[in-house]
Amino acid sequence: MKRHGVLITILFALSVSLLSVSMIFYEFYKLNKEQYTNHIFTKYSVITQIYREHQQRLSSDIMLEANLAVYNLEVVKDAKSKENVLGRGKILKREGFKSFNTALMINKQGMYTKNTVSQLRATMLNYKNKIYFQIETPKGDILIEDSELKPYSYINILYTYAAIFVIISMSFILVLRKLSPLIRLRRKLSLYSNGNMNVSFKTKNKDEIGLIANEMERAKERINNMLDSRTLFLRNLMHELKTPIAKGTIATQMLESQKQRDRFSSIFHRLETLVTEFAMIEEVTSINDKKDFSTYRLVDIIDGAIDMAMVDRDKVSVEIGGEVKIDANYRLYTTAIKNMIDNAMKYSTDAHIKICINDRKELCFESKGERLAHPLHYYIEPFTKDNPSKNSFGLGLYLVDSILKAHDQVLAHEYEEGINRFIFA
Structure with a gap:
């Protein structure tokens, strides 16, 4: 996981961004829908007033329908249709309220004012993509279809959300595409560190990652040249040293003094041991992989x-x-x-x-x-x-x-x- 830390961080940032945007739009959708519902629900006051005057004056149904038609309202008369709307329709909002009615009355003492308080309830329903209002009074109820109003539509918010979602996703995709050369560069570095000295970091990209890759290509060439020079130097040095050591060892045996022969033999043996250890050190430091293990x-x-x-x-x-x-x-x-x-x-x-x-x-x-x-x-x-x-x-x-x-x-x-x-x- 640590090897893909940058990629995981980017994907985490993408997930958090999309989740945050989704939550914001969801809350906005709920608030906007509630505001829209509250706004169209205010039409019940007009309906209530017309219906109440109809009941007080005992006007004809034709007059009631004419007054409602002015506001694009139509009474649902069919009992089956009314049953379907009330039984299957989705209640958008329901609110109970009090209606105050003032009338002048005459008795033996003279004229007086009579205040009447009625308990009413207004319900707004959505059935088959149409808006209905049900007004309930102590004397009865009425169901009215509003041919002008339409249920709340989330299409505009959905389009906006989809557009922002796509923009954020495309932005992160572009970032990942920009980082893909970095992933390839890491793989090449791994190959180089494992002994593939011929791997190429060169690229035609001119961005920051491309500049780094080209600089690494130049550094690789300098390192390879130094390694080749070092190897050649050490091998030639050890080869050239072994020859005089061998000649010196042979010449030592020609000395007449045993003490001097032992001394020079010890010196040349030390030199030979040193050259051997140098060769071993060069071999150890040159190990690039474990294929010989x-x-x-x-x-x-x-x-x-x-x-x-x-x-x-x-x-x-x-x-x-x-x-x-x-x-x-x-x-x-x-x-x-x-x-x-x-x-x-x-x-x-x-x-x-x-x-x-x-x-x-x-x-x-x-x-x-x-x-x-x-x-x-x-x-x-x-x-x-x-x-x-x-x-x-x-x-x-x-x-x-x-x-x-x-x-x-x-x-x-x-x-x-x-x-x-x-x-x-």
Whole structure:
């Protein structure tokens, strides 16, 4: 998920935007519909007044219909139609109210004013896309069809909402299209980091992402040139060094003095060891993928390391079962273990090393000796050695650390009760 953080953020923003717009339009739709309903419902007051005067004056139905026709209103007379409207119609609004009627009356005392309060109820209904008003009074009720009014229509709001929805969606689609080169660029970077040195970042786009891609193409070319120059330099250097070392080794045997022969043999042996370690370091740092990795039994790799170190097997205690396996480059991992054995032979007080697996399933190298004078990172720097009198160029632990990094591991150290414990974690 983290690899697609930008895409997920954009999709989240799109979802939130569309959801917010939808909620706003829905609330606007409800408010607009309510306002429209309230507005057309006010027509009931005209109907009530006409109907009430009809009842008071006892005018004919023809007169009632004529007065209603002025306002495009028509009385529903058919009993079946009235039943359908009242039974199946959707009530849009219903409201009860009081009607006040004042009349002059005469009795024995003379003239007086009589106020009459009537309980009325007005109901507005929608049936088959037509508006009806039902007026209910104590003396009866009447159902009137309004041929002028139409039910509320949401089409205009729907069109507006659809237009804004499409505009927002298209905007985010354009953003995603602009980001698609960035996704391709990330994939190319992944290929390049995995060792595909021929991948091309070049693009014809002139926007910001295109400028970055073209700059990366130029950086890739410079890096490839430097890597090629470095590889060529190191290989030529090691090749040219091996020839004089071999000649010097042969010439050493011609010296008459045994002491001088031993001294020069030691010098040329150190030089040969240094060149070999340089070659190994160059190989480790040049690993681009794990195609040379295979699954091996750990005891087989340790046996190969003991043979490579040329030490007596009774000086190495291996407490590892044959079921323990590891994915590794056999030659490099064997070299790392061989260097740990060499390190123990040089610096332990009893020239003995124990190789085992700890509780965390990590490979451990234990040997008796003094506590390290410096933190571990001091010793894994190239050409570092704690005791100048020892036969070392200080590349041993540096090479071990480099090999472990190529295997996604690290070198750790513990000291407990006179035991130095190096761990491949």
